[in-house]
Amino acid sequence: MKRISVAQPKLAGNERNYVLDCLDTNWISSNGKYITAFEQKFAEFCGVRHAIAANNGTTALHLALVAMGLQPDDEVIVPTVTYIATANAVRYCFAKPVLVDVCADTMNIDPAAIEAKITPKTRGIIPVHLYGHPADMDAINEIAARHGLWVLEDAAEAHGAEVRGRRVGGLGTCATFSFFGNKIVTTGEGGMITTNDDELAAKLRLFRGQGMDPQRRYWFPVIGYNYRMTNIQAAIGLAQMENVDNALAERERLAGWYNEALAGLEGKIVLPVKKDWAKEVYWMYNIFLREGDGERRDAVMRHLDEQGIETRPVFYPMHVMPPYLEPSTYPVADEWSQRGINLPTHQDLTREDVNRIADSLAAALA
Ligand SMILES: Cc1ncc(COP(=O)(O)O)c(C=O)c1O
Incomplete structure (x- = not known):
């Protein structure tokens, strides 16, 4: 009897060709044409101006929080039902995830329960599009706008989901995705941040690459991270996006x-x-x-x-x-x-x- 796995990747397109191209041309590290092509294709897919690749969905979340300026002791609203990376990324900034109950049918954050959890320390909301069902972004954005909060969509599990005809990834201040092996689009391990905000996109790129000044090599105006994706991961990602x-x-x-x-x-x-x-x-x-x-x-x-x-x-x-x-x-x-x-x-x-x-x-x- 065939064993049925709960999830597995499908690598049926150009994945192999593109990976071999990386090996044949020596472009195996975090520069190369596949990074740019994958970022562009993903931005188009989400209908946003910028997509910034990262080495997984957790670092993408952390990077987004750093770039938006999250500080120790700040608070961030998070649904209590999510994959733990959502809450952990907030803790990596020494900030506090403040939990909110979920809706019975979608298991997504309940907008009606958010406002009671907002305090003077709250900086933003992270709705999670759990298991591929989008959160009620209109209601969440309305609350965020009223309280001056940012909204980070955790779209790790929801590539291509839509709210009233608009794709996730472009519905908040920024969004993060995962490309782990069990996801709808995979790069083995991988992540992406999408945004329409030019200034935020520049900060995301800065912090992703150890904080190196884009105009002055080996000059580091801030403490950044090495959260870069490799050209090999992006090669797989580009082939995945073609399908x-x-x-x-x-x-x-x-x-x-x-x-x-x-x-x-x-x-x-x-x-x-x-x-x-x-x-x-x-x-x-x-x-x-x-x-x-x-x-x-x-x-x-x-x-x-x-x-x-x-x-x-x-x-x-x-x-x-x-x-x-x-x-x-x-x-x-x-x-x-x-x-x-x-x-x-x-x-x-x-x-x-x-x-x-x-x-x-x-x-x-x-
Ligand atoms: C909702 C959610 N957020 C974040 C992540 C983290 O992504 P990654 O496993 O690529 O670090 C996942 C991954 O599985 C997830 O399901």
């Missing part, structure tokens, strides 16, 4: 197969939501067990694993993790995260695979 429309379409088709195959289980599970203002992309297709069924989640996942199907639990909230532990005032996160399962979501899955997964799930829930 990104296919990747999004194949994932949408997969979600359609899941919706059909799981329709009969609707009394037992909750399927992904559809919002009329959002175009989600399927980084992960999630299901949630019904209310009160959270305790069964791990047993269901074990059953699937025994059937050769890998799944993952929806992220644990930040407020239950040792570094960010606090008494919960996040009822939606507590209730929903423990019921959520990421089903296998990648482009090599067939309709038969999906039917097999649905059958195993039905047996586990029987």
Whole structure:
């Protein structure tokens, strides 16, 4: 029986050719034509003026926070359900992530819960487009504008998602992406920051390259970082971007197969939501067990694993993790995260695979 992985990259285009070109031409480090081409293509894809490549999505977040001037003891609003890098990047600046509960259906930050957490120390908001579903950016931007805050979209999981017809990446002050091996677009490890702000883009480039003055080599006016992407990573990224429309379409088709195959289980599970203002992309297709069924989640996942199907639990909230532990005032996160399962979501899955997964799930829930 074929084992089904929860995620895997698809490298079916020019990835190999472009990487060999880097090797053949000796351009293997962090200069080279693929960096510029990948940045340009990604900026076009997001509809923004600037894309600045970084060596992963976590350093992209850190770089964005540094470039926006985050200082020790400042506060940043972060959803409690996210991948831990969102909160960690705030801590790297010795600032404080202030947690906010999430919406039940999308697991994204709940705009209605943000304002109660804003204090004189708050500098910005990091909405996360979790699992590929965009956060409600209009509501978030409106709150941010009223309080003079910046907005950093953590779009690590949502390449190509849209809010009212506009792609993520250009909906806040800046945005960050991840290109880890399980993402919709991958470079193995990699990241990107996108923005329409010329001044911020210049700062991002400065801090990415150890702070070296672009006009004066080996002169360092600030303390920067080495967060550069290599030409080899960018070569893979460029090839991935040539196929990104296919990747999004194949994932949408997969979600359609899941919706059909799981329709009969609707009394037992909750399927992904559809919002009329959002175009989600399927980084992960999630299901949630019904209310009160959270305790069964791990047993269901074990059953699937025994059937050769890998799944993952929806992220644990930040407020239950040792570094960010606090008494919960996040009822939606507590209730929903423990019921959520990421089903296998990648482009090599067939309709038969999906039917097999649905059958195993039905047996586990029987
Ligand atoms: C929401 C979110 N933010 C940030 C990151 C960090 O990206 P990376 O793993 O490339 O450092 C991830 C990555 O998986 C993520 O899912």
